Amino acid sequence: MRRLSAGRGIAGVVAGAWRAEPSPLPWSEEFAALVPLLVRGGVGALAWQRIRRSEPAPSSRLRELQDAYRFNALQAAVHRRALRDVAVALQAAGIAALLGKGWAAACLYPEPGLRPPGDIDLYVPGGDVPAARAVLEDVPVAIDLHAGAAELDDRPWDDLIEHSDGIAADGVEIRTFGREDHLRLLALHMLRHGAWRPLWLCDVAAAVESASDGFDWDRVRGGDRRRADAVACAVRLAQEILGARLDGAPAAVRSRRLPGWIAPAVLQQWGDPRLEPQSRRRPFAADLARPAAALAALVRRWPNPVEATLNVRAPFNDAPRLPFQLLECVRRTARFALR
Amino acid sequence: MSESRPKPPRARRRDLVVEQVADETLVYDLERHRAHCLSATAAWVWRHCDGATDAAALAARLGRTLGRDADEEVVRVALHRLARARLLEDPLPPLRARSLRSRREALKRVALLGISVLSIAAPAAGQAATCITRAACEAFPNGNPRCTGQPCCDVAGKFCRSQGCGQTCCCHV
Numbered sequence: 001m002r003r004l005s006a007g008r009g010i011a012g013v014v015a016g017a018w019r020a021e022p023s024p025l026p027w028s029e030e031f032a033a034l035v036p037l038l039v040r041g042g043v044g045a046l047a048w049q050r051i052r053r054s055e056p057a058p059s060s061r062l063r064e065l066q067d068a069y070r071f072n073a074l075q076a077a078v079h080r081r082a083l084r085d086v087a088v089a090l091q092a093a094g095i096a097a098l099l100g101k102g103w104a105a106a107c108l109y110p111e112p113g114l115r116p117p118g119d120i121d122l123y124v125p126g127g128d129v130p131a132a133r134a135v136l137e138d139v140p141v142a143i144d145l146h147a148g149a150a151e152l153d154d155r156p157w158d159d160l161i162e163h164s165d166g167i168a169a170d171g172v173e174i175r176t177f178g179r180e181d182h183l184r185l186l187a188l189h190m191l192r193h194g195a196w197r198p199l200w201l202c203d204v205a206a207a208v209e210s211a212s213d214g215f216d217w218d219r220v221r222g223g224d225r226r227r228a229d230a231v232a233c234a235v236r237l238a239q240e241i242l243g244a245r246l247d248g249a250p251a252a253v254r255s256r257r258l259p260g261w262i263a264p265a266v267l268q269q270w271g272d273p274r275l276e277p278q279s280r281r282r283p284f285a286a287d288l289a290r291p292a293a294a295l296a297a298l299v300r301r302w303p304n305p306v307e308a309t310l311n312v313r314a315p316f317n318d319a320p321r322l323p324f325q326l327l328e329c330v331r332r333t334a335r336f337a338l339r
Numbered sequence: 340m341s342e343s344r345p346k347p348p349r350a351r352r353r354d355l356v357v358e359q360v361a362d363e364t365l366v367y368d369l370e371r372h373r374a375h376c377l378s379a380t381a382a383w384v385w386r387h388c389d390g391a392t393d394a395a396a397l398a399a400r401l402g403r404t405l406g407r408d409a410d411e412e413v414v415r416v417a418l419h420r421l422a423r424a425r426l427l428e429d430p431l432p433p434l435r436a437r438s439l440r441s442r443r444e445a446l447k448r449v450a451l452l453g454i455s456v457l458s459i460a461a462p463a464a465g466q467a468a469t470c471i472t473r474a475a476c477e478a479f480p481n482g483n484p485r486c487t488g489q490p491c492c493d494v495a496g497k498f499c500r501s502q503g504c505g506q507t508c509c510c511h512v
């Protein structure tokens with residue numbers, strides 16, 4: 001219950017914070033208690049964006065949020081510089097790459113300091129990975145090189161390139177996923193990781209609200225039907241939890257009913273101080289030697305209902321999630337055993 | 340015997356990324372992976388460290404720019420803060436020992452002029468989406484450009500860096 005209410009508190013703090021003129025939020029003791037969770041969730045700067053408008057008195061907790069904003073702004077500048085080198089190097093090698101999530105998602109916000117740019121996520125066709133890796137070896141930032149676009153593999157690579165957009169990084173153009181494909185990528189990536197970071201839902205909200213004239217919702221909803229429905233679910237979740245405006249969305253998306261378990265499952269994760277996300281866990285093999293540690297590692301790996309539903313390609317409906325969570329466990333164990 | 344005059348300060352420019360955000364100047368040190376936030380006045384002093392203007396001349400120009408008194412002592416304190424953040428090319432001579440009272444007064448004037456050089460703490464590992472395992476970090480030879488301060492998954496509060504490590508990169512605070 002405490003986790004759920006902390007999760008709700010986080011949702012209240014970041015609701016609408018991705019907008020150019022968010023409403024001010026007064027600083028309070030309750031707010032101060034949420035700071036570690038806000039920073040962990042990547043939304044420290046978004047919280048700062050709202051709180052600074054109420055002109056609060058300085059405090060160390062507040063400084064953490066302000067530093068998150070400052071640090072993001074600097075990291076975005078570092079990435080912009082690195083991306084220029086990345087774009088030039090890839091173009092010289094004749095490799096067509098697309099930028100997604102991270103820095104590309106930060107471009108959805110009114111200022112670069114509002115979102116941590118994270119890694120540079122570059123997507124290249126599977127066959128180009130070794131060449132791209134060699135070209136990018138000396139680039140001084142963490143690059144996450146993806147072979148193909150996993151979440152978007154229900155559409156051909158050439159089609160993704162054809163619909164891509166260009167954004168400028170220090171005067172050099174780099175290609176990113178088209179707005180529709182990017183929304184789909186952001187939504188599916190968030191669900192695949194159980195939506196544990198509030199930042200990812202803010203990304204979805206910012207992408208939906210930046211959809212202006214010419215935004216092709218049919219393209220968002222095209223391709224694999226189960227994935228299309230999952231994307232609609234993510235968009236509705238952004239509306240329900242964060243108050244995202246769905247004015248331009250089609251009725252089929254606006255009226256998509258959310259299963260009752262999904263919002264509490266997401267909020268509980270946001271409010272759980274002990275949450276250990278997948279990308280940060282110790283490798284399971286490291287715990288195998290000690291039975292107690294192995295058991296604890298297994299408990300930590302129990303899939304949350306959101307990721308289990310997406311990963312076993314189950315429908316987002318009101319049916320109990322336990323069978324899908326068990327199935328996801330079996331799937332992961334099999335994958336681990338085959339490695 | 341007269342003391343040799345110290346070299347006028349020169350701002351460091353290499354391996355820095357500078358970003359202006361509202362009235363703050365943010366500086367990222369690509370060599371040390373440290374971030375700093377300079378107030379408008381501290382940034383003014385830093386920008387005018389051209390290697391030819393000494394502290395007294397800087398103080399006179401700062402005073403004219405701000406339209407208020409800015410003495411040499413205040414500029415020296417600002418320069419020492421910039422030097423401590425490694426934002427100057429050469430080390431500075433130590434500040435002259437002064438009475439506690441006059442030092443306190445100088446610091447008060449520094450505060451009144453809004454001269455501050457803050458170190459920005461890297462956010463907790465949680466802010467970065469992915470982390471690097473200690474083994475993967477230590478597989479990079481020291482100085483490899485990939486050791487950019489990515490959080491280490493299995494060592495809480497530490498980041499994969501070159502600084503303070505041996506032959507390979509390591510998970511370090």
